[in-house]
Amino acid sequence: MLKKIMITSLSSLLGLTAVVSGGGYWYVQDSLADLDGEVLTAVEKPVRLLRDEYGVSHLYAETERDLLFAQGFAHAQDRLWQMELSRRGAAGRLSELFGEDLVTTDRMYRTLGMHRVAEAAVNSLDATSKQNLQAYADGVNAFLEQKDMPFEYGIFSIDPEPWTIADSLSISKMMAWDLGGNMFTELFLSAAGDQVGREKALTLIAEYAPQDARVLKESSEQAPAQAAQASPFSIAPEAVAQLHQAKAGLKELGIPGESLGSNNWVVSGNKSASGKPLLANDMHLSLQAPSVFYQNHLVVPNLYNVSGVIFPGVPGVIVGHNDKLAWGFTNVYPDVQDLYIQKPNPNNPHQFEYMGKYEDAKVIQEEIKVKGGDPVRFENIITRQGPIITDIVEGIPVSAPLSLKWSTYEFHDEISAMLAMNKAQNWEQFETALQRFSAPAQNVVYADVEGNIAYQLAGKIPVRKKGDGLLPVPGWTDEFEWTSYIAWEDLPHTFNPEQGFIATANNKIIAEADDPYLITYEWAAPYRAKRIEEMIEAKDKLTLADMQQMQLDWKNLQAVQNVPLWLPILEKGMWNKAESAALQILKEWAKDPWDNPDQAGPAIYHAMLNKTIEQVYQPQLGEELFYEYVATGLSVNAFDTLMLDQSPKWLAGTGLTKEQAVEQGFRAAVAFLQERAGAEPAKWTWGDVHQLTFRHAFGDIKPLHLLFDDGPYPYGGSHVTVNAAAYSRIDNPFRAGFGAPWRFTIDMADPAAAEDVMEMGASGQLGSKHYKDQSHLWLDGKYKSMYFRAEDVQAHQVNEYKLLPITN
Template identity: 55%
Template sequence: MSKAKKILLFSLSGVLALGVVASGGSYWFVRNALAKTDGELILDVSKPVSVVRDDYGIPHIYASNERDLMFAQGYVHAQDRLWQMELARRSVSGTLAEVFGEALLPQDRFNRTIGFRRMADELIPKLDERTKEALQAYADGVNAFKETGSLPIEYTLTGAAFEPWQISDSIAIGKNMAWYLGDNAVTELFVSSSLKKLGFDKTQSLISEIRPIEGGAVSLKDGDARKLVDLIDASRRYGIPGEGIGSNNWVVAGSKSVTGKPLLANDMHLQLGAPSIFYQNHLSVSGQYSVTGVVFPGLPGVVAGHNEHIAWGFTNLNPDVQDLYMEKPNPNNPHQFEYAGRYEDAVVIEETFRVKGRAEPVRGETVITRHGPIITDIVKEIGLSEQFGHPLALRWTAYDTGYGNEITAWLTMNKAKNRDEFEQAMRLFAAPAQNIVYADDQGNIGWRANGRIPIRAKGDGMQPVPGWTSEYEWKSYIPWEELPHAWNPPEGYIATANNRIVDDKYPYFITNNWSESYRADRIHEMLREKARLTLQDMQRIQGDWKNLQAAQYRDIWLPILKRGSWNASQQQALRTLEEWMRDPVDAPDLVGPSIFHITLDKTMQKLFEPQLGSALYADFQKTGLTVNAVNELFAGKNKKWLEGTGSTVEQALLEGFEEALRLLEQQLGDKQEKWLWGANHKLTLEHPLGAIKPLNLMFNDGPYPYGGSSVTVGAASYSRKQWPYKIVVGAPWRFTADLSNLKASEEIMIMGASGQLGSAHYSDQTPMWLTGRYKTMYFDEADVAAHTKAKLVLRPR
């Protein structure tokens, strides 16, 4: 456990010592904070608004105009998810230390430097009136809840104060989502560290895509680089998605559907926690539009889902939209930096941080060059003495706030009736860059990559480049018309899963960091199995645990492992692995996945950690490049990586297999039938306060044995930091749409609609999620009425 977390837990434990939870008063706090879902409220709406709650507590909001609709959406988000929204805005605004103390001050400094709130403030004057009005109405609705309802129990536990919600809070949360889905800085820091430690030739043997950069290098001490990587990683927590990303989406034409109309499926792979990072809601404006799906709490509208005519879903394109620039400061003025033979003034922003436990605020500054904010000063400020050879400035496409914005984009998508209107909305979606699949009730299917992706004059985007010359500037962005796309292809389907989506003929660079194609290949394989597909087929694919990585390794691993000298127990385990690899499925009730995944993890550690060191190896695992690197070694490529080490791939695999069996025996005993994947691979849905005992018993849900892995379509990526493996990333929401009858579309979301402890809908969807079941997305007014469990009417003053 990190020092920061220990301090945070200790401070919260002090609250518990006061007896707030242990006393009988805890029940009153919990019950008093639950949302009012029946009856009437007099609020600032122009006409009555109905908020109907269905069997699962999901709100269906019916309004006469869009302003009242967004007001009501803000109100119900606050009813169900206010604490989640609070943590999210504190994270992006750099104000966590106000509540949790000194331990989170470095994180606040870093997030202020990145400037999520700064970007939001810059964007507000550029917003069109419709978006600005929607955001303001949403904020008004959040604030109206504070006037009529009780704050969630987490406010009492932490002593946090609620400040009025602002439209910049919502925009900043959206920008943090773009950060999470377009973060390349960690890869560049890793490459720089590896270059310093191992040199160019060795690093290139690990990452073949890198090229020499002239003009300087970044001098990185391991501790400094690791601390910066940790801060980047932590900037995506506290109610915002955490480590690891992915997603699947596909769309099937009517020619391959039993209904004769398209089918669409989407499951975005993000952090699994309590509450869910998504919020389900159905929004309807009388006579204008009706849309249902999910959104991130704190934001208006629907991000993914369907309306009366179209359906859409996302996967991350994972483009390289960030570059780190080495800057040369003026030795006589630290706020000036060299460019093209002269010194330019940087923008300097004075920052003030309030810290719990400190009488006086802490002051700092953010320095912004022509390329972006200097992100390395934070390392010196938090007490690490080694300085970078050059300060590093971050350039990022999201800093260009003049292009468009994602909130306007999805609010426009919500109303789109056809392909043309949808594409016009997509043009506004600057960051994050995504793969978006589309289907409509006219029979069209399509896929488009969106967003701003830079065209570099020089450089590969894999390592920091000189910022004092114009050689490495971005020339422009890939034109919208030339971004990858397809409409109504002859195959009758389109699928993406973060895999490489362009061939070598594509004229522009997108990224060197594609995901391996295991999930995409399996989706294509299953879509080809039947001539005509159903909605249930889409759901079967979403839950599939076939492991194509293990299938790929079968003919490589087994001959090597059979050459080992094994005792009877080890021979039994090898027979189990061999049998499983004939048809490898990462099911929780099988032993084979345990032997495979732990062997692979131990083998990778033996291949990479001796040369990289433990800290740098941990950073390497965060880059998304490890699978490709180990695949290259198993294929007999990149042999230079192991030169001079005295090790071989074969030796690493044999030792990895032996260590895996030893670990399984130590943890689960010598009866191999107990080495089930579900015993090694578990899901606990953790609340941000759930790491504190006894709060874990109140807020957390689980642990649950669960199948899948990072390479299966039914994704369940895990952290290797502890045993049993802790599942951290999967599909919080699974969505399937039938364009022949949109009201029959189905979904399931982990946890439930409410983030309020004590609500019947805190985790009522989890059992269905775990077992691969779905629920109907009630859309037709008659269906909603038939499943109404509560109705709240907001009336004008």
């Protein structure tokens, strides 16, 4: 899809040959922003925009307003086109550039209403918050007054519109959408229930075993979460697939989305060689060009001295450190979305039943402009429980309209919370700031120079009157309404725990018996968290170098569990020469399984894992629903639980035994690898099939991939290793696409010596020397200094751009 529309757009201006010719090269070079110079603009006092040898911006201002203005200016210098696509994606305006193929994607995001909600939120901001966001927008717009626009604007023959506060807020809400919802899980379980029965479908969500790693070890006696609530709703598999495809349209354009997970951990001074806490964080998102993150260092005397990353288009630092403290995030995958089955008035499609009466819905007349086509108009119908989402794709087979209730539709001010976190000087101030952070809900670890470590789940998690959020519920009654949000003091937290460390990897936070509230059912598999804990406990005194080695770890604990369950079955089988050789390799590798790219063992293991999952689930779910199941990520825990179960409910009555599934999965895996990597198992390597390319939106077009993409590189790891490199399971199997765009480590004995590394580089502009100058570090497992002290920044300064006030 994207390839076709991109070729049309590019050819209309340059022609493909011109882009890769010398003329195209100079056209791209001429569009690069100047990183040295000065400009008279709307700042109160002079501001310095310094860049180090990796193009990382260090911004020095005398007021908060000027600092955020400068940050907007710097973001636009390096990432304006990425910001353009992000705000258009959130607003449902991509068809204006790319034509009719993205109309359904636009219709989804218009229906969800990120930009509409963001615009409404602007009016609810307090004066300081509005001033700060306006300062950032003014900085972006000051850059728009310069002549150096990214070359993509010329390709699409458009001029950038002024940046607004709502643009920044809508990007924040897009991240909340990608990291904090389960709408598609509810749709999948509904369709699966129609296919195999509701009770059996719910076995597709596995429970955590008692021995699996949890964030909090303390225990208390509280009530368990509620059982699954039956749903009187049905939806066809193709409808789920069509809605999911609408969401996927953004990913093809490199707009940040779907998260694999993340790791963070903090170690107390009692377990560190320096005697002060150590903190590490690597958030897992799409690995792409340009990176989803932007590194920056923000300084205002006696107010800001903070360094870390942010999403381009948003002010502040989302994760990083200042001179007193550091923090890291991982996603909770919270259940903050519910689908409600609606009963429309048969005589008025704009009215829906509630408590025995029909209520008017809000109706917004939407118009999507389409490049090369007629505008697409539709009604966006918003009930008391949110917008009707089953109208996104016209004519999809559902038994009733569904509306989406989502915590993010309420007023939130995460950006102001983030700026307060940036300025915090101790745990009390930091925690106060966190209380304002609503979405997406995050596991936050903390360390400070005083020696404190802490964990806090931050975010708004709904309390349901009834139901568990797994399936659509009736919207015509108040039985399933949200009554409140979990109170701050009731959210999981700990401060200076006795064990001396805290680790999170999207794993379960606390046992059901210890938590009276439902947070989510969609916990990540426990293997990354368990491995992190193993490595922390293996050494008495840890160093910053140890933190970095942990982030780079490829030990596969899932294989430690699964392969011993498989081998007794496989060793009884009758195998051909290649299968026998592969079995011997798997057996030897499993003695100490690492997902290293130069080994055959992980290739055999992961191919068998995928093929066995396919054998177990696809026959009953069918191809479309199986694809959706894999896309939700739920299959990992469910399959591993099934392997441990002596009598799996899922296989009951199917005629397929667990042993048969394992045998068939192994045979299919060997055949797959022979086709992909050659006939001889001894010559296979994980890196032959598991390869990473930092893909740009233009990279699908040959030969433009040679310019815009970086890769492919043979790469290790998988979805279950600490150094994550999750791969596609269906389309282009084993192509690595998710991992840690940014790695961050810090020793609070010397916060100024913090180190990080980011995929690709600081600039999103092809032709910039900083387009991909960190990739070699990232791939080689190396780190660089974040240059925090003024003298270090000065010593490594390469560029300086001055923003000067306009005076009489």
